[in-house]
Amino acid sequence: MHQTPAVVAIDGPAGSGKSTISRRVAAQLGYIYIDTGAMYRCVALAALTRNIDDIAALAREVRIAFGPEQQVYLNGEDVSAAIREPRVSEAASKVSANPEVRRAMVEEQRRIAAGTSIVMEGRDIGTVVFPNAQVKMFLDADPLVRARRRASELNAKGIAADVDDIAQQMKERDHRDATREDSPMVAAADAIHVDTSELSLEQVEEAILNIVRSRTLCKEGSSS
DSSP states (O other), rough: OOOOOOOOEEEOTTTSHHHHHHHHHHHHHTTTTEEEEHHHHHHHHHHHHOOSSOOHHHHHHOOEEEESSSSSSEEEEOTTGGGSSSSHHHHHHHHHHHHHHHHHHHHHHHHHTTSSSSEEEEIIIIIIITTTTEEEEEEEEEEHHHHHHHHHHHHHHTTTHHHHHHHHHHHHHHHHHHOOSSSSSOOOOOOHHHHHHHHOOOHHHHHHHHHHHHHHHHHHHHHH
């Protein structure tokens, strides 16, 4: 039976758990995992490093790739750790608000996903990048929980992080992402909301896997 490529769109703010969950779900399903946030972070890092103001042109120029162990490469250099630094996180939110940058990244995201089953996470996957995705999830969590998670992630990577500082940065970023004119961060009308504040990774993962399997199997069954 021919298998139609499936798209699982997982949106939500920073610290909601979408990156970790997306990686786990993709691994369980054998789908390709695409971290769209990392792509905007790469553009931001390139702009900061090279002190370039024309970020739209930069977005069209940079070459971004993902490794088998979730590495992120910018023009052939492993920047997996560098793009998670707080200064890059702050810049990425501003970079991602640029309509021309978003258009360049969306084109690249669709190109990467063409013809294969994927789990893609970001802030506008279910609304802009893949509005016809078979599964749309919107993950969220209490702001303090989100800040603590991000601080823990950074500390584990040897990057000093203060929870209060991160909480403030997240608040500002959430506002920018939700109010930007082009592709604001909003849940798709048909997205399934999940508050991950008090849920384990396993619980969230299993819930999404059940949804994906039921919907993709139903689609395959109806087309056979």
